[in-house]
Amino acid sequence: MAPLGFRGLQERVKRLSDQQRHAEAYSLITEEGPRFPDDASDVYYLRSCAAARMGRADLAVTLIREALARGYWYGEVLLRRSPSWGTLQGTAGFEDVARESLARQRAASAAxxxxxxxxxxxxxxxxxxxxxxxxxxxxxxxxxxxxxxxxxxxxxxxxxxxxxxxxxxxxxxxxxxxxxxxxxxxxxxxxxxxxxxxxxxxxxxxxxxxxxxxxxxxxxxxxxxxxxxxxxxxxxxxxxxxxxxxxxxxxxxxxxxxxxxxxxxxxxxxxxxxxxxxxxxxxxxxxxxxxxxxxxxxxxxxxxxxxxxxxxxxxxxxxxxxxxxxxxx
The missing domain is CATH 3.40.50.1820 (Alpha/Beta hydrolase fold, catalytic domain)
Structure with missing residues (x-):
């Protein structure tokens, strides 16, 4: 089987998530994601979403923090409207990374x-x-x-x-x-x-x-x-x-x-x-x-x-x- 492109990988992860197979989705994006260094921001996002759906709020926030450390960030639309991150809203760890991410968004918008x-x-x-x-x-x-x-x-x-x-x-x-x-x-x-x-x-x-x-x-x-x-x-x-x-x-x-x-x-x-x-x-x-x-x-x-x-x-x-x-x- 030919290797998946990133779009194909995203589609497979989404199908698993739609089937409530969140642990499998997490394993797939974690294993295959490193093949797509240009899409590392999306890989972190998908991993964090799967972790949140698994009930691993700590892991979900840790992955966002790792993404921030690598220079990535997520805007208000994703932070506040992503269904996968809905259960994280208001928690101390998530709000901490959200503040940093939104500050970066404001700077980018101005530039x-x-x-x-x-x-x-x-x-x-x-x-x-x-x-x-x-x-x-x-x-x-x-x-x-x-x-x-x-x-x-x-x-x-x-x-x-x-x-x-x-x-x-x-x-x-x-x-x-x-x-x-x-x-x-x-x-x-x-x-x-x-x-x-x-x-x-x-x-x-x-x-x-x-x-x-x-x-x-x-x-x-x-x-x-x-x-x-x-x-x-x-x-x-x-x-x-x-x-x-x-x-x-x-x-x-x-x-x-x-x-x-x-x-x-x-x-x-x-x-x-x-x-x-x-x-x-x-x-x-x-x-x-x-x-x-x-x-x-x-x-x-x-x-x-x-x-x-x-x-x-x-x-x-x-x-x-x-x-x-x-x-x-």
Missing amino acids: AHCSVVGEDAGPEPYRAVIALHGNGGGARECLHGWREVVREGRLLAAVQSSQWIARDRAVWDDEDEALRDVREQYATLTAEYELDVDHLIIAGFSMGAETALRMALGGTVPARGFVLLGMAGPRTGDPASWLPVMEKQRRSGLPLRGYLMVGANDDDGVRCEKMRRLAEFLTSHGIPCGLEVLPGLGHEYPTDPLPNIRRALAFIRSDDPGHRTPPDT
């Missing part, structure tokens, strides 16, 4: 900023892509996921949400905070770099994709195009819910084109149909939108994104009316 690569992508003004990570991700992962835009002569700037759930992991759930983060970091970016707003693109993955679409339609970022991968969120399956913000974009008179990409296996294929309906809806309301279904891909970044990126950028650049029908490749 959230854009990460930029591709300063040598060409002369200023730069043709830029502003990218938003998915829920549970961060700017570093985002830069890797959209890295190929730099090879296409673009500056790449990854916006970091300040809604942290753990070190290097944040969400976009609060729309007002998301709006503030994108607006402030875009202002900082434009103060440091001259951008070609006629070729500005905003991109995003998962909940970051839904947030990116909201920012493009609402004019938070004066984008002329958007590229959305595996879009997920409360509005994803309801295209009509975008009408109010689409009206704002229409009144601006600025041209806007978009390109949606979705894995064929994402959400067992359900997300493909949602993306198809959204692409058709946007196109019918004057925002030409392409669609590309990526074979064999789930809810993740493609391993070789360059061909997809090239097609997306070509579609957004194109004024050919023949591109107005979403291509399903």
Whole structure:
């Protein structure tokens, strides 16, 4: 049997937990977790959750303390809303580590900023892509996921949400905070770099994709195009819910084109149909939108994104009316 990737390991641990087999879940993540040093924060979290479910509050708190000692931390959402840690709330040991963890979260939120690569992508003004990570991700992962835009002569700037759930992991759930983060970091970016707003693109993955679409339609970022991968969120399956913000974009008179990409296996294929309906809806309301279904891909970044990126950028650049029908490749 091929070794499990970390996502597969997480799924096995969750299945065991759902079956109330918490001791087995703890043994599995403890034995297999060291194979994934880049996911050590999540390994500590899963081990602590399993320990708490086993009734080992002391061990659960010890594991959080070990994670803190290694530089990791957990945000308020996990600390206060994780069902596994529910029995720890109010206990002296847990509240002690929670205070330290929340202090680190506050410091990280205050320091959230854009990460930029591709300063040598060409002369200023730069043709830029502003990218938003998915829920549970961060700017570093985002830069890797959209890295190929730099090879296409673009500056790449990854916006970091300040809604942290753990070190290097944040969400976009609060729309007002998301709006503030994108607006402030875009202002900082434009103060440091001259951008070609006629070729500005905003991109995003998962909940970051839904947030990116909201920012493009609402004019938070004066984008002329958007590229959305595996879009997920409360509005994803309801295209009509975008009408109010689409009206704002229409009144601006600025041209806007978009390109949606979705894995064929994402959400067992359900997300493909949602993306198809959204692409058709946007196109019918004057925002030409392409669609590309990526074979064999789930809810993740493609391993070789360059061909997809090239097609997306070509579609957004194109004024050919023949591109107005979403291509399903």
